[in-house]
């Protein structure tokens with residue numbers, strides 16, 4: 452049996468060795484106490500449930516190509532609506548219920564208004580000189596207010612009504628001509644042309660220049676969607692050099708910069724020719740507005756050429772793919788459900804009453820149309836995991852301790868399909884929104900395709916003005932069917948991978964003009 456003999460300690464006489472021993476014991480005791488107290492503090496923390504993680508990579512091995520669907524939904528079913536993962540050593544809070552989303556985006560919105568860093572995106576977006584990646588602070592506040600008040604205000608959105616109508620009219624002509632159409636392609640070109648005309652003053656879709664611009668934009672969107680392991684495990688940052696990704700990012704950033712320099716120069720020249728502004732307030736494009744702000748010496752922050760170019764890139768990155776994705780999924784769902792198309796067509800055709808063009812005032816009365824778009828955004832939020840946030844302070848959420856520096860992912864896809872909120876959540880049923888006040892404007896946390904709070908999407912009205920008008924015109928002017936031989940139940944519903952989740956396979960359909 453073990454026994455501890457204290458007698459030598461009692462007959463203790465000081466010597467160098469014994470002093471060293473005492474110091475050593477004191478040091479050990481101090482270390483032990485520190486360990487005990489720190490573990491006590493750690494165990495006192497009430498952390499959200501987490502799946503087991505691996506050394507160095509954390510939970511990264513559990514992320515698949517469709518994290519919103521397979522993994523985060525499956526894991527959050529098991530671990531709950533607030534779940535803590537680790538990407539490398541970065542703590543990542545995954546939010547999968549409307550209640551928890553409200554806590555993050557409303558109750559504690561200020562604490563979660565920062566964005567995590569992303570080296571690839573930062574290189575593409577002028578080192579956080581844009582709005583969407585800018586760290587929370589004075590620069591972001593000023594840039595955001597330019598976005599909200601000057602570029603994307605209701606008044607400005609309304610001022611581009613003619614642009615939308617002209618582009619939609621061209622789309623209708625193309626459909627009439629071909630009948631058998633690739634809707635995915637047509638929607639992508641339309642949203643691109645609308646944004647080009649509103650932001651840059653003209654289209655960049657034709658000829659060599661058009662091809663180059665489309666290619667650049669597609670490359671940039673692809674790069675923004677890449678999950679960069681080096682951001683979470685810095686020791687693996689070298690992989691991007693090896694695979695050529697770093698070089699590609701440099702090239703695309705440089706080429707886009709040259710393109711935007713030319714656009715800005717062209718605008719400066721035109722402004723000088725017209726001697727300041729000209730053309731009337733309502734016809735100014737975004738670059739005109741931004742150049743005026745640059746000239747205004749009273750602007751109280753550093754707003755230069757890079758800020759202008761970064762903001763324009765944000766508008767393209769945030770506004771093109773997202774907008775056309777909604778149209779693509781709306782038509783996909785409608786083609787699978789003739790009953791829903793009939794109701795929509797009856798509403799739209801009754802209100803249009805034989806007029807060739809649907810107006811803004813007509814749209815206000817189209818309740819089923821709005822319900823179809825809400826239902827599409829619920830089932831197919833274009834950016835299912837929204838744009839990540841970052842906590843700036845320690846905070847308690849639903850009784851759990853969340854530390855400063857935690858990345859936050861809100862799974863709008865899972866929230867939109869929560870059976871506690873919705874009846875038959877996986878079914879496309881626009882009717883659910885007919886007698887409901889639930890909207891996507893950031894007040895109802897069960898439907899948050901545009902996020903919410905301080906960093907919620909400032910382009911919601913801009914996007915939906917295009918989407919409503921396109922969809923109303925499509926069903927007013929044509930009857931729709933799937934290509935010969937393709938049954939509704941066989942329509943491929945596979946999603947693509949990346950940030951914006953559109954269809955993997957283009958949507959093909961056959962249009963018959965109405966009245967025929």
Ligand code: HEM
Nearest residue numbers: 582583769770773774837838901902903906907908910914
């Ligand atoms: C259906 C179309 C769109 C969807 C689904 C969408 C979705 C989103 C989401 C989820 C966010 C992050 C919100 C958050 O963190 O709470 C966001 C931010 C943003 N969106 Fe959109 N968006 C769309 C259209 C647009 C358009 C048309 C524009 C501009 C013309 C735009 C510009 C921006 C900008 C600048 C931000 C960053 C805001 C900030 O960080 O302060 N978006 N969008």
